[in-house]
Each structure stands twice: as C-alpha cells, then as structure tokens.
Amino acid sequence: xxxxMQDALIAGKKAEVxxxxxxxxxxxxPAGTILNEGLIPGMERLGVQFKANEVFIPEVLVxxxxxxxxxxxxxxxxxxxxxxxxxxxxxxTVKGDLHDIGKNLVAMMLRGxxxxxxxxxxxxxxxxxxxxxxxxxxxxxALSALLTTTMVxxxxxxxxxxxxxxxxPIVIGGAPVTKDYADQIHASGYAPDAASAVEEIGRLIAx
Amino acid sequence: MTSRELVVASxxxxxxxxxxxxxxxxxxxQWTWPRELAGIARRFPDDIVTCPAFLREPLRTSGQxxxxxxxxxxxxxxxxxxxxxxxxxxxxxxxxxWAGLDGVRVPRERLSVDTDQVNRFCEAAEAFVxxxxxxxxxxxxxxxxxxETLYMDLAERPAGLDRLLEKVHAFYxxxxxxxxxxxxxxxxxxxxxxxxxxLLIAPALWRELFKPLYRDYVQLAHxxxxxxxxxxxxxxxxxxxxLVEIGLDALNAQLFTMDIEAIxxxxxxxxxxxxxxxxxxxxxxxxxxxxxxxxxxxRRALWRQGGVIAQCEFGIGARPENVAAVFEAWDExxxxxxxxxxx
Numbered sequence: 001x002x003x004x005m006q007d008a009l010i011a012g013k014k015a016e017v018x019x020x021x022x023x024x025x026x027x028x029x030p031a032g033t034i035l036n037e038g039l040i041p042g043m044e045r046l047g048v049q050f051k052a053n054e055v056f057i058p059e060v061l062v063x064x065x066x067x068x069x070x071x072x073x074x075x076x077x078x079x080x081x082x083x084x085x086x087x088x089x090x091x092x093t094v095k096g097d098l099h100d101i102g103k104n105l106v107a108m109m110l111r112g113x114x115x116x117x118x119x120x121x122x123x124x125x126x127x128x129x130x131x132x133x134x135x136x137x138x139x140x141x142a143l144s145a146l147l148t149t150t151m152v153x154x155x156x157x158x159x160x161x162x163x164x165x166x167x168x169p170i171v172i173g174g175a176p177v178t179k180d181y182a183d184q185i186h187a188s189g190y191a192p193d194a195a196s197a198v199e200e201i202g203r204l205i206a207x
Numbered sequence: 208m209t210s211r212e213l214v215v216a217s218x219x220x221x222x223x224x225x226x227x228x229x230x231x232x233x234x235x236x237q238w239t240w241p242r243e244l245a246g247i248a249r250r251f252p253d254d255i256v257t258c259p260a261f262l263r264e265p266l267r268t269s270g271q272x273x274x275x276x277x278x279x280x281x282x283x284x285x286x287x288x289x290x291x292x293x294x295x296x297x298x299x300x301x302x303x304x305w306a307g308l309d310g311v312r313v314p315r316e317r318l319s320v321d322t323d324q325v326n327r328f329c330e331a332a333e334a335f336v337x338x339x340x341x342x343x344x345x346x347x348x349x350x351x352x353x354x355e356t357l358y359m360d361l362a363e364r365p366a367g368l369d370r371l372l373e374k375v376h377a378f379y380x381x382x383x384x385x386x387x388x389x390x391x392x393x394x395x396x397x398x399x400x401x402x403x404x405x406l407l408i409a410p411a412l413w414r415e416l417f418k419p420l421y422r423d424y425v426q427l428a429h430x431x432x433x434x435x436x437x438x439x440x441x442x443x444x445x446x447x448x449x450l451v452e453i454g455l456d457a458l459n460a461q462l463f464t465m466d467i468e469a470i471x472x473x474x475x476x477x478x479x480x481x482x483x484x485x486x487x488x489x490x491x492x493x494x495x496x497x498x499x500x501x502x503x504x505x506r507r508a509l510w511r512q513g514g515v516i517a518q519c520e521f522g523i524g525a526r527p528e529n530v531a532a533v534f535e536a537w538d539e540x541x542x543x544x545x546x547x548x549x550x
Binding site: 012053055056057058059061062065096097098099100101104122123147148149150175176178192193 | 287288289290293295296298354355358359361362363402403404405406407408409412487488491523524
C-alpha cells in the first residue's frame with residue numbers, strides 16, 4: 001500500500017493519495033509510518049527525478065499538491081502521536097523582489113519532505129525573517145531572489161541575523177545566485193534548485 | 208554593406224565584413240547610465256531595429272509597465288511591480304476559472320497597425336527591421352492563468368487549456384500575418400522556456416503543445432519572405448534541435464547557461480545565434496577582460512562566416528564598461544580573419 005501511495009504521489013493523483021492515506025489509517029497503520037515510509041520517500045523519489053530532468057515543474061507542483069492533501073489527513077494523527085517535523089524552515093523572497101515560483105517550489109518540496117514551513121511570501125524585509133525565525137524557533141532560514149539587484153538583500157539578511165546573535169543557518173538560492181556569492185556573503189548554504197535545497201537544508205540541520 | 212545587408216549576410220553565412228550588432232536596453236539602464244548608454248550607442252550603432260507599432264487605436268492598458276505599482280496590459284493581465292525599470296509579476300490572474308475563458312478580451316486594437324507608416328519606416332531605415340510582434344503564447348497563458356496554475360494545467364491538461372492556447376495562437380497568427388504583409392525583414396516571437404539548468408517543462412510536452420505553434424509562426428514568416436526570430440531565456444539545449452528543424456532563422460538565448468562549445472559543435476551554421484553575453488553574472492559582476500574572453504568563446508564556437516549577431520542586453524545591474532567591451536571585442540575581430548576565429 002505504501003508503494004502504491006508513493007506512485008500515486010509522484011503521479012500527482014491527489015484523490016488517490018487521500019484515499020490510500022485514509023485506508024492505511026483505517027487499517028491501523030501508524031501515522032508516522034505512513035508519513036516516513038509512504039509520503040516522504042515518494043517526495044524524495046520525485047526530488048531525484050527532478051534533479052535528473054526526468055520530471056519538471058508541472059509534475060512537481062501536482063505531486064506537491066497531492067502530498068499536501070495526504071499530509072492534511074495525517075496531521076491530526078501526527079500531532080496526537082507527538083511526531084515532530086524534521087525542522088522548521090522560515091522561507092521568503094527578499095525585499096524588493098516579487099518572484100515566488102522558485103520559492104514556492106522549494107517550500108512545497110520541503111513540506112513534502114517532513115519540514116514545517118513558515119512562508120513569509122515575497123518582498124520580505126530582513127527584520128521579518130528575524131522575527132519569524134525567533135518566533136518559530138527556526139532550524140533554517142531560506143532566502144530566494146530572482147534579480148541581480150535584489151539578491152544583494154541576502155547579504156543584509158545574513159548580517160541582520162549575525163548582528164542579532166541568532167544561530168540559525170541561512171541557505172540561499174535563485175536564478176542569479178551562485179555558490180561563490182553564498183560564500184562571499186557568508187551564507188551557510190546554497191542550492192541551485194528545489195531538490196538540492198531539500199538536501200542542503202537536511203545537511204545544515206544535521207551539521 | 209548597409210546594416211540590413213550585414214544582418215542578412217550573417218543569417219545566410221555569406222561572411223559579412225563585420226558581425227552585425229544590436230544592443231537591448233532596459234529602462235533601468237537609460238535611467239542609471241544615460242551618458243554612458245548614449246556613448247555606447249554612438250560608438251556601436253545598432254544594425255537591427257524594431258519598427259514601432261504605429262497603431263491607429265491606442266492599447267487599453269493602465270499604469271506604467273516599468274514603474275512600481277499596478278500595470279494592466281492590453282489582455283487585462285495585472286502586473287504588480289516593486290522596482291522601477293523592470294516589469295512586474297502577475298499576482299491576481301484574470302482567468303482563475305475556465306468559466307471566464309470566453310470573457311478573455313482579445314486586444315483587437317493591436318491589429319490597427321498603420322501599414323503605410325510601417326513601410327515608410329522600413330524604407331527609411333538602413334537597418335534590418337523587426338516587426339513589433341513578440342508573440343509569446345506560453346508567457347501569455349501564464350499571465351492569464353497565473354504561473355503556478357498554468358503549470359498544473361500543463362500536468363493535468365484540462366480542456367480549457369487547449370481552448371485558451373487556440374484563442375491566443377489564432378490572434379498571434381492574425382497579428383503576424385498583418386506584419387508579414389508589410390516591408391519588415393523579420394517576425395519575432397518570444398517565450399522563456401528555460402530554468403537555470405533545464406527546460407521548465409518536459410521536452411515531450413513542449414513538442415506536443417508548443418512546437419506546433421512556433422512551426423506555424425516560422426512557416427508564416429517564410430511564406431511571406433520574412434525571417435523568423437525567437438527569444439527564450441534559460442537553459443533550452445533540449446529543444447535546439449526542434450528549433451532548427453522547424454526552420455527558425457535566429458535565436459536569442461542565454462548561451463552562458465548552456466555548453467556553448469557543444470552547441471557550436473551541433474548547431475553552428477544551422478541557426479543564427481542572436482546573442483547574447485552572460486547578463487546574469489558577467490555583465491554586472493565581471494571585468495571587461497572577462498567579457499572579451501566570453502565574446503571570443505562565442506565567436507570560436509558559433510561563427511561560421513556568419514551565424515552570429517552580436518547582441519547583448521544592458522539590463523539591470525550591468526556595468527557600462529562591460530557592455531561596451533562586448534562590442535569592442537567583436538570589432539577587434541573585424542575583418543573576421545579565419546586565423547582569429549580559429550584561435
């Protein structure tokens with residue numbers, strides 16, 4: 001049943017994922033097992049396919065929607081069982097930048113991989129990241145930018161977090177962003193695409 | 208050779224005396240570097256110009272496209288913008304439900320082109336003239352539906368999507384046919400198909416849904432004796448063979464997101480590369496020496512007694528000395544001696 005759930009998830013079949021989650025719960029399968037052995041491995045497989053150019057943005061978006069539908073069924077059971085997310089990621093597109101599809105893809109893939117997401121949206125001022133990171137005890141702050149002129153805001157956020165003495169790693173990404181730029185502004189991590197962002201955040205949390 | 212002759216010679220691999228050139232300028236550059244931009248334009252005049260639309264009826268838009276605030280385009284798409292000098296993002300799509308499809312307003316006023324004025328413009332121009340078409344079916348359906356919704360449509364293929372594409376495509380064909388009846392040299396279409404490292408959608412889906420549209424545009428252009436020019440941002444190596452196959456004449460692509468040497472091996476001489484030079488990293492953050500080296504890479508990989516137009520974009524963040532270096536480097540190879548090209 002879990003393999004079938006993964007396949008339905010990867011195919012973006014929302015109703016089928018919901019049905020399979022319901023059936024698994026009705027059969028007495030623990031919510032944690034459904035999440036960790038059904039849904040999350042499905043999203044991980046999708047991430048691998050995305051990095052390998054076997055699936056593309058449309059497939060990822062419908063899979064993420066199916067994942068969210070499955071998660072919505074599971075969440076009350078996960079809470080009851082005391083199962084916590086892998087981490088909390090505060091994410092947003094930096095100040096002055098309204099582009100959000102890349103940021104949304106990263107957020108969806110992280111959510112599908114068991115993280116709690118605090119999505120601040122677009123055009124996010126540095127102090128908003130700080131406030132949200134403190135309020136939610138963030139494990140990681142994730143910054144997105146599409147423009148060469150707005151990516152400089154990432155440096156401002158890194159400096160603001162450092163100045164506030166907050167020990168939260170910052171990962172950055174977006175079209176003009178490079179590993180060199182991440183090193184230059186002392187960001188903790190860099191991801192060239194959504195699937196890599198999941199890996200990089202996992203690495204930062206484990207470090 | 209006139210500018211027009213230079214461009215045609217490059218398109219047809221007939222060894223123009225120098226590489227034809229064209230500078231694209233975003234309003235940001237005009238506001239930020241007016242003197243430097245004027246200097247570059249004086250030193251390196253464009254060989255390609257875009258004909259104004261000369262519309263008899265004004266487009267029904269509101270707001271300013273390149274200013275902060277709300278801009279509503281002629282299709283009713285609503286763009287929110289935070290930065291002066293660039294276009295905004297659609298946050299409130301007009302076609303949230305397929306029930307509204309018939310209500311999508313086709314901007315017929317774009318067909319009110321004064322073709323006599325267009326022809327006078329072409330006659331007076333020494334440069335190669337592009338039509339003011341810039342048909343962009345993929346982007347337009349994203350603007351109408353909202354990008355994420357449209358991507359999910361592409362995965363799920365609701366009937367409305369085909370109807371929407373048909374509606375958009377029919378209008379673009381009508382508009383292109385109108386321009387093809389004038390004296391312009393080329394019709395233009397544009398869609399950003401690439402991310403940083405791959406196509407945004409599966410190549411097979413692109414071939415099924417969008418390649419036929421572009422084939423129609425190319426065939427329409429060729430039937431009327433015009434060249435077909437296309438622009439696409441991003442990594443689009445996967446569809447380059449398709450663009451060659453449908454007979455595209457010139458492609459403006461972000462060459463530096465791809466393997467330029469590999470592209471040269473496969474496609475040089477089969478398609479004219481209408482720029483560009485890396486505007487994400489080199490033009491804003493590189494040095495003139497690095498820009499010159501990049502131009503030499505492009506020349507070595509793609510020039511085959513033609514097949515290149517020295518285009519670059521003076522866009523947001525670009526340094527004027529780097530933009531100038533693009534054209535200086537191309538002119539350093541004039542006349543294009545075989546030993547320089549092969550160095």
